[in-house]
Amino acid sequence: MTETPALPALWPAPLADGTVRATVTVPGSKSVTNRALVLAALAAEPGWVRRPLRSRDSQLMSDALRALGVGIEETVSSSSAGDGAGGEAWRIIPAALHGPTTVDVGNAGTVMRFLPPVATLADGDIRFDGDPRSYERPLGPVITALRTLGARIDDDGRGALPMTVQGGGALEGGTVEIDASNSSQFVSALLLSAPRFNQGVEVRHVGGKLPSMPHIRMTVEMLRAAGAQVDTPEAGGEKDVWRVAPSALLGRDMVVEPDLSNAQPFLAAALITGGTVTIPDWPRRTTQPGDALRRIFTEMGGSCELTDAGLVFTGTGKIHGIDVDLSEVGELTPGIAAVAALADSDSVLRGVAHLRLHETDRLAALTKEINALGGDVTETADGLRIRPRRMHGGTFHTYDDHRMATAGAVIGLAVEGVRIENVATTAKTLPDFPKMWTDMLAGDAGGSGAPGAGAGA
Incomplete structure (x- = not known):
């Protein structure tokens, strides 16, 4: 793996200065x-x-x-x-x-x-x-x-x-x-x-x-x-x-799909800015929980189409609140919570009590960090209630949790002055995320050293 420059302890999350239009190549699942x-x-x-x-x-x-x-x-x-x-x-x-x-x-x-x-x-x-x-x-x-x-x-x-x-x-x-x-x-x-x-x-x-x-x-x-x-x-x-049943396993030639859950922050960028992001090689059939993003982010105000180029997701710049059971797709909760904090109405995220036992207690962490930026999040027995408020800059702590880091970056698109503590934790599943994020905002492709595909739309 090529050596990447050291990242600052507090990474300034880029503020979007316009609509995002990019093709982002997401690394494997x-x-x-x-x-x-x-x-x-x-x-x-x-x-x-x-x-x-x-x-x-x-x-x-x-x-x-x-x-x-x-x-x-x-x-x-x-x-x-x-x-x-x-x-x-x-x-x-x-x-x-x-x-x-x-x-x-x-x-x-x-x-x-x-x-x-x-x-x-x-x-x-x-x-x-x-x-x-x-x-x-x-x-x-x-x-x-x-x-x-x-x-x-x-x-x-x-x-x-x-x-x-x-x-x-x-x-x-x-x-x-x-x-x-x-x-x-x-x-x-x-x-x-x-x-x-x-x-x-x-x-x-x-x-x-x-x-x-x-x-x-x-x-x-x-x-x-x-x-x-x-x-x-x-x-x-x-x-x-x-x-x-007991049996011998065969040596197969297995091809790894792109990690659809890791596509979440990039799709969220299109939703928030009213832009378009294309994710190449999005499978037409998959068992990955991240495929639910097509439905969830569409309900929150976007639209998507599976094409030969991949999944093309487009936002309108308007974000709607959502009441959704995430029990089958709990890993998507941090990113959805980040988008919901920027919506035009309240959201309820349900069925995710088990997230208290993940890389960190994700429900407590999301509540604390979004509220520290001026948001209004309340823990429920099995999830979160999110009431959108005007937010301000500040430090967004990650608790060594990669999905907390990307959630903070999503909020930083619309809130000036957000700084992500330990953004390097994204290397757990999404290497080179900071570069992919800035490349996306510049209209370039990102992802695990793939050549840029230029702006899409």
Whole structure:
């Protein structure tokens, strides 16, 4: 990755001085990249992950898999499938997993939850550690479920990091109940490794409403694409029950879609300024939660069209409040809250109580930071009530949360003098965001070193 200039501790969020008209190339999906890496590492033969996201979260995942013995060769290539998926590609070479080693999860939910099941298949002790915030994020249900399935885990009774998985080279598997109401990643974590368990797995969710169901559907589709047999509620199975049969996974050629959730701030820029932003390669069918932005931002005053050039989104400069259930797309909440703070009427964002357990307590953080700029946000039991007010400049704190940083930048388009504390945290999933943001305002393309496509419209 090319070295980028150091960013100031307080980054001045650019104020839009006119309508935004740009094409923005968004890097690959973190959710798809990290699932693809796990599945390729557990396959019976080498495979490819093409157009992967290169960010802190994906680097943590690839470094962890390398520490377990997996070979990952980073190359630039053309697609053998002839589908235009050339560019950066990682060749994944599976190997016998082994310890002892230590895995640094950082503050990446996918790494801290997806890799302990993988570690049970290793021969040797695998210690998991990470950033201080990772100690506070929920992991107990995954630990308990793995023990039920036959794993040996030493966590000193915390039900959280740091911990050590005492890998025995295999895991028996079977039926397990888990309360995944705090994170859909708990279910995905068990499903991804399940084909390698001796009995596969039957996962039964026994808690409240499952959040972020699109991410579970993403896991299931990617498992099936790798050759796994998965029975799901959507396929006529029991409600909140998933079954994965034991089998060998195939080494596939997997192409990573653009991260649609990371397109959010750029689409918001078009909505706020009455401009047009085009996102190339927007898929016509996807399991990514970010696809809901087409509907949500249209209800808030924009319009969009899927064309051969990608998703073309246009705003009118008028932003309407919205009453919306975001339980399936909770990661979009910070960006929607930022736009709602600039709307012409009140908004209610519902179904996202689980965001209190994300990279930070996102509901408390959004309330505090928007209100510090003169906004009027109130926490509810499961979300936020936002009453638009005239706002002023000030420091917008990020709490080491990438989506807080981009939310602050969105507000800064319309509010002069907003300074983002630690904008560098966007590198978690959106490398080079500050440059992409300023390039967009200049009418240029952005994204992971892609060549500029010039102004669109």
